Amino acid sequence: MDFGIPEEEKMIVEGLQRFNDQVSVPLEKAHHELFNNGRYTYDEDGREVPKVQELKRQVRMEAAKAGYYTIILPKELGGGGRGALTTFNVWELLNSAYGPEYELPHLSVSHWAQGPGPFLLGLKDPYRSEILPSLSSGEKSAAFCLTEPDAGSDAWNMKTCAVRDGDDWVINGTKQWMGNGPYADYLIVFAITNPELAAARRGGISCFFVDAKSPGFSTSVIRIWNLIGGIHGILSFSDVRVPHSHLVGELGQGFRQAISQVSIGRLMNTARCVGLSQWALRKATKYSQERIAFNAPISANQGISFQLADCAIELYAAKCMGLHLAYLIDKGERAVKETAMAKAYSTEACFRIFDRAIQVFGGMGVTNEVGLFKGMAVARTTRIADGASEILRRTIAQELFRGNLD
Ligand SMILES: Cc1cc2nc3c(=O)[nH]c(=O)nc-3n(C[C@H](O)[C@H](O)[C@H](O)COP(=O)(O)OP(=O)(O)OC[C@H]3O[C@@H](n4cnc5c(N)ncnc54)[C@H](O)[C@@H]3O)c2cc1C
Incomplete structure (x- = not known):
């Protein structure tokens, strides 16, 4: 889908994908068991073992050196200063290209709450200068x-x-x-x-x-x-x-700060769910054309093809909402209603898209191998984290009653 994204944005996304294809993915493949077999991933207390943490740190630090890790961080904090559109584009890419299959690529851009983020603007020097380098380099989280x-x-x-x-x-x-x-x-x-x-x-x-x-x-x-x-x-x-x-x-003034940070999370989760939905829809479409039942590809049945079409409709709507939201934020608007609508819609649509994709895959859909259930769990979780759907609807209704009806 071409949304008229500026060339500069496309170059960032392509560069980020190249970085992950060359660095994060080979690293994760080389440690496949460590990331895919819980017996190796976690210790007795349920913590990730030091090797997993070390690999995550390595990706963060290499991404920082390549200029991607802090691309969204404000310029005053030494970051790339990119805005909401880049935030949307990079998180969409990471989820669309690597879906729930890979973990390490998702570490290549600083998460608003787990790496250096705009909240650091509120810290005063000399303490800020003391802690910023280790967070921005990806060494610390x-x-x-x-x-x-x-x-x-x-x-x-x-x-x-x-x-x-x-x-x-x-x-x-x-x-x-x-x-x-x-x-x-x-x-x-x-x-x-x-x-x-x-x-x-x-x-x-x-x-x-x-x-x-x-x-x-x-x-x-x-x-x-x-x-x-x-x-x-x-x-x-x-x-x-x-x-x-x-x-x-x-x-x-902490409460106001918290809400403004959570709003970044809502844009990020919108992008994440758009990307994950693309990943699932691509997979389900391909499988439906390959899987034969009753002497024909299952895609020949409207019972299957209409499910895919419903996914495409919802994905298009979610992406339009996410991009419009990014445009409003970059224009300096608070976009309270739009943030809530985009997050609620994209996360709920993503869950439905994964549910249909699993149905298209039949029994294969629930295997560990295909990874759809893992994506569905992520989609399900995003309907709660950073503001549950009900709270978002509460916000939307409050905006309506304030007269924000358009
Ligand atoms: C995977 C995950 C990661 C998270 N990460 C973080 C994190 O990094 N940092 C952090 O601080 N928090 C984090 N959270 C917490 C998250 O923000 C909360 O779980 C979320 O705000 C909901 O709070 P709760 O779980 O206590 O549910 P509750 O507030 O107990 O709500 C339970 C149910 O009641 C509904 N409900 C509550 N009030 C109303 C109302 N007025 N009208 C209608 N329905 C209502 C809710 O929508 C929900 O469905 C995370 C949560 C999850 C699941």
């Missing part, structure tokens, strides 16, 4: 710590608090669901600093940049989708001391 056991969709309900003690803040609380949480070197932690304002939902939540080596910090792995290990964590803070100079942004 981060985790975004907003959600708690009793504060998911309703993040204002958080209990984690930070109390001032001299030049430090002392953090206590439990965070849950952090992607990269068990492995991160740095934690972007949201905590209540003014209980009255936080209870009134008028502020009082602040953001801190915490070194994961701090005494009092511990983490364990959350296992999902029947895997024996994982990348998500429960993070505990017991009297963790953080210098005041590690405050991110203004005191008490």
